[in-house]
Amino acid sequence: MASGKNGQPVVVVTGRGIITSLGAGKADNWAKLTAGESGIHRITRFASEGLKTTIAGSVDFVPVEPFCSTELGERMATMVAEEAIEEARIGSKGDFPGPLFLAVAPVEIEWPHRDVLAAGSGANDAVGYDDLLRASASGRFHAIHERCLFASVAEHLAERFGTKGSPISVSTACASGASAIQLGVEAIRRGEAEAALCIGTDGSVNAECLIRFSLLSALSTANDPPQAAAKPFSKNRDGFVMAEGAAALVLESYDSAVARGAKILGVLAGCGEMADSFHRTRSSPDGKAIIGCIRDAITDAGLTPDDIDYINPHGTGTPENDKMEYLGVSSVFGERAKSIPISSNKSMIGHTLSAAGTVETVFTLLTLEHQRLPPTINYKVPDPAIPLDVVPNVARDAKVRHALSNSFGFGGQNVSLVMSREPA
Amino acid sequence: MADAPREAWITGIGIVSCLGEGADAHWQGLAERRIKVDAETFAPYLVHPLAPLDLDKQIPKKGDQRQMEPWQRIGTYAAGLALADAGVKGNAELLARMDMIVAAGGGERDVAVDAAILTNKPKAANPEAFLNERLMSDLRPTLFLAQLSNLLAGNISIVHGVTGSSRTFMGEEAAGVDAVRIALARIAAGQSELALVGGSHNGEREDLLLLYDSGGHMLRGAFQPVWERAKGMVLGSLGAFLVLEARGHAEARNAKPLARLSGVLSERSGRAAGAIPAALARMWQRLVPPPVPAGIAVISGATGAQPATGEERAWLKTLPDVPVRATSSILGHGFEPQFAMNIALAALALGREKLFPAVDSSGVEREYEGPLERVAVTAVGHWRGEGMALIEAVT
Numbered sequence: 001m002a003s004g005k006n007g008q009p010v011v012v013v014t015g016r017g018i019i020t021s022l023g024a025g026k027a028d029n030w031a032k033l034t035a036g037e038s039g040i041h042r043i044t045r046f047a048s049e050g051l052k053t054t055i056a057g058s059v060d061f062v063p064v065e066p067f068c069s070t071e072l073g074e075r076m077a078t079m080v081a082e083e084a085i086e087e088a089r090i091g092s093k094g095d096f097p098g099p100l101f102l103a104v105a106p107v108e109i110e111w112p113h114r115d116v117l118a119a120g121s122g123a124n125d126a127v128g129y130d131d132l133l134r135a136s137a138s139g140r141f142h143a144i145h146e147r148c149l150f151a152s153v154a155e156h157l158a159e160r161f162g163t164k165g166s167p168i169s170v171s172t173a174c175a176s177g178a179s180a181i182q183l184g185v186e187a188i189r190r191g192e193a194e195a196a197l198c199i200g201t202d203g204s205v206n207a208e209c210l211i212r213f214s215l216l217s218a219l220s221t222a223n224d225p226p227q228a229a230a231k232p233f234s235k236n237r238d239g240f241v242m243a244e245g246a247a248a249l250v251l252e253s254y255d256s257a258v259a260r261g262a263k264i265l266g267v268l269a270g271c272g273e274m275a276d277s278f279h280r281t282r283s284s285p286d287g288k289a290i291i292g293c294i295r296d297a298i299t300d301a302g303l304t305p306d307d308i309d310y311i312n313p314h315g316t317g318t319p320e321n322d323k324m325e326y327l328g329v330s331s332v333f334g335e336r337a338k339s340i341p342i343s344s345n346k347s348m349i350g351h352t353l354s355a356a357g358t359v360e361t362v363f364t365l366l367t368l369e370h371q372r373l374p375p376t377i378n379y380k381v382p383d384p385a386i387p388l389d390v391v392p393n394v395a396r397d398a399k400v401r402h403a404l405s406n407s408f409g410f411g412g413q414n415v416s417l418v419m420s421r422e423p424a
Numbered sequence: 425m426a427d428a429p430r431e432a433w434i435t436g437i438g439i440v441s442c443l444g445e446g447a448d449a450h451w452q453g454l455a456e457r458r459i460k461v462d463a464e465t466f467a468p469y470l471v472h473p474l475a476p477l478d479l480d481k482q483i484p485k486k487g488d489q490r491q492m493e494p495w496q497r498i499g500t501y502a503a504g505l506a507l508a509d510a511g512v513k514g515n516a517e518l519l520a521r522m523d524m525i526v527a528a529g530g531g532e533r534d535v536a537v538d539a540a541i542l543t544n545k546p547k548a549a550n551p552e553a554f555l556n557e558r559l560m561s562d563l564r565p566t567l568f569l570a571q572l573s574n575l576l577a578g579n580i581s582i583v584h585g586v587t588g589s590s591r592t593f594m595g596e597e598a599a600g601v602d603a604v605r606i607a608l609a610r611i612a613a614g615q616s617e618l619a620l621v622g623g624s625h626n627g628e629r630e631d632l633l634l635l636y637d638s639g640g641h642m643l644r645g646a647f648q649p650v651w652e653r654a655k656g657m658v659l660g661s662l663g664a665f666l667v668l669e670a671r672g673h674a675e676a677r678n679a680k681p682l683a684r685l686s687g688v689l690s691e692r693s694g695r696a697a698g699a700i701p702a703a704l705a706r707m708w709q710r711l712v713p714p715p716v717p718a719g720i721a722v723i724s725g726a727t728g729a730q731p732a733t734g735e736e737r738a739w740l741k742t743l744p745d746v747p748v749r750a751t752s753s754i755l756g757h758g759f760e761p762q763f764a765m766n767i768a769l770a771a772l773a774l775g776r777e778k779l780f781p782a783v784d785s786s787g788v789e790r791e792y793e794g795p796l797e798r799v800a801v802t803a804v805g806h807w808r809g810e811g812m813a814l815i816e817a818v819t
Binding site: 047118126172189211214 | 469491524528529530535538539542543545550552553555556557559560563565567568569571572573574575577578579581582585586587588589590591592593594595596598599601602605606609610613614615630631633634635636637638639640641642644690691692694805807808809810811
């Protein structure tokens with residue numbers, strides 16, 4: 001089938017790569033995810049004295065010394081892109097035949113950079129920005145400029161993998177990973193490209209980033225034991241667990257994939273998006289944007305809600321998110337909402353923030369491939385206000401033809417993706 | 425497959441800078457070659473400071489204003505101007521299906537908190553624990569939301585009700601080019617009917633000077649227009665938004681075009697020597713196939729950084745008959761919104777059927793009193809990214 005709705009190209013997936021706190025690569029991640037293992041652990045990267053939250057799903061097995069969140073994000077993005085391109089067997093080394101869409105955490109000068117500049121300023125006592133500026137003007141810190149530009153991660157990846165055109169770095173907060181995929185789908189549907197490399201990456205577990213979320217009361221403080229902290233859809237859920245990770249997809253037009261004999265790993269059938277104008281961190285109480293976004297994705301896929309067999313939710317485990325996501329899901333799916341399996345990967349890997357949409361898309365594709373549902377772990381105290389089949393605690397087999405993945409973010413961002421096992 | 429590309433019109437612009445707010449203030453300032461530079465506040469660095477805004481006019485709730493840092497206020501204000509200019513402000517039905525792409529950096533740091541930590545951390549018994557303690561107690565809980573890149577878009581949704589879609593592109597100048605490129609491509613392909621695209625930048629920030637001067641890119645000392653500098657950027661505070669609309673959509677609601685956005689291209693040249701002129705030449709060839717038409721001008725996004733600006737200058741020499749204006753000489757350099765700003769100024773000039781005066785004694789810019797029918801806007805990022813747009817009069 002060459003074309004879908006309105007004669008546009010059908011977009012399929014031919015390559016996937018993933019890293020989470022569970023490990024590197026699809027095989028390791030899928031085995032642990034379906035075994036109900038948690039990647040959440042006590043933070044050792046920096047001192048946790050004085051912090052209310054002392055746990056995270058950081059990726060400590062990718063060494064970055066001295067630590068820099070953007071550097072870790074770039075290294076993980078490189079690893080997952082290599083895995084995805086290898087699986088897709090597309091292009092040639094350093095010559096990917098399409099554009100790059102990257103979901104990446106906002107880049108900034110980090111404390112280690114500031115410390116280096118402060119030391120370099122030679123200030124004896126009080127250190128101010130005047131002193132830092134004197135150091136930066138010395139010309140000895142060019143590396144900080146390049147590392148701390150927003151464009152730097154995408155530029156380095158584009159250079160390494162030889163993607164075509166200007167690489168786009170997108171942020172829709174915790175929906176970024178899904179937005180990067182949506183941009184790739186749209187570019188292929190427009191006929192601009194036959195293939196696109198879509199990556200989400202986030203290495204934000206540093207003191208200031210953790211404290212920012214902590215000050216917004218978004219994080220779980222159930223530090224003991226760390227593996228039990230993330231409790232999506234449970235009555236005693238108390239926030240999300242910050243985590244790191246990355247994932248990559250090779251998207252391709254169906255025609256291009258068939259023409260070169262590539263194995264089709266799934267279909268990116270539909271994208272939905274709607275912004276919420278209610279509040280900076282909270283959804284409109286009527287769930288309008290969440291409902292609209294899910295409906296748009298299903299409609300865009302040429303399906304109806306009855307066709308959806310599984311939902312990979314945003315499912316952060318904050319009191320607010322899970323309540324509103326239930327409202328959205330129950331509004332769209334009606335009575336069926338109670339019986340559609342919906343399981344949160346974040347119960348095991350935590351919230352990978354800018355990468356989450358991409359990470360969870362790869363897990364949803366693996367769910368479609370293996371016809372097996374990863375569980376929602378730590379589901380000990382059901383919330384009677386959220387009567388859903390969360391695939392509690394233990395994975396199980398199921399027939400899944402079409403799946404929905406939700407991503408929501410601060411700033412009123414809502415993106416839903418629909419994936420299918422095979423082209424319609 | 426896809427139908428023929430659909431025509432996209434610019435039906436609204438919203439701009440703020442050191443020249444003030446809106447079309448008339450900018451046209452007048454450009455006509456007077458009014459260069460407003462503050463050489464004191466951040467000496468030896470210079471800045472083109474934002475003209476005072478009456479924020480209540482576009483951000484009526486004080487509570488909303490308090491939730492934002494200046495970069496978000498500038499952008500939310502400019503977005504409101506653009507929506508009003510296009511006649512869609514307050515039109516809930518249109519705003520609910522309006523697409524939005526914002527090009528954004530990050531927000532202001534609390535420099536007092538940073539300085540206190542840098543001063544006292546080395547003396548602390550446990551520096552890491554000290555950092556935790558100070559950040560936990562000194563950071564305002566809502567500061568994070570004022571720093572997050574996508575929260576300019578979030579604030580525009582909240583204040584103005586734009587909710588069809590919301591995407592934020594990051595990556596300095598290139599993000600500003602690609603935001604407009606993707607918004608146009610979606611309209612041309614029928615993926616979007618009506619879009620708000622642009623960004624904002626607060627140039628009055630020591631944390632940004634720190635970033636850019638660590639790369640050796642800031643002008644220090646005496647002010648010069650951009651082509652006259654050996655090297656160096658001067659930051660400006662800018663907000664710039666465009667309302668782009670499918671021609672059919674605009675005609676159906678009787679919206680007047682300010683200009684046609686005929687094409688936007690971007691490249692990643694990689695910056696080997698000579699790569700920038702080659703990229704600019706390729707984009708020019710595609711947007712303005714030879715022979716070079718009469719009544720065309722270039723509005724350049726030259727930053728003053730080298731080698732970027734020198735290489736752009738070398739390319740401009742290949743078009744000796746085309747008048748050039750670099751707006752950063754007057755507005756300062758604003759990174760993400762610079763491209764949208766220059767497209768807006770191109771639309772302004774086309775509407776007035778004349779180019780604004782030159783600000784340059786180095787020979788790149790020359791006076792031009794002839795007719796103006798189309799403008800090519802260039803963007804050569806201070807570090808990476810090249811882009812070009814063609815804006816044409818709708819006759």
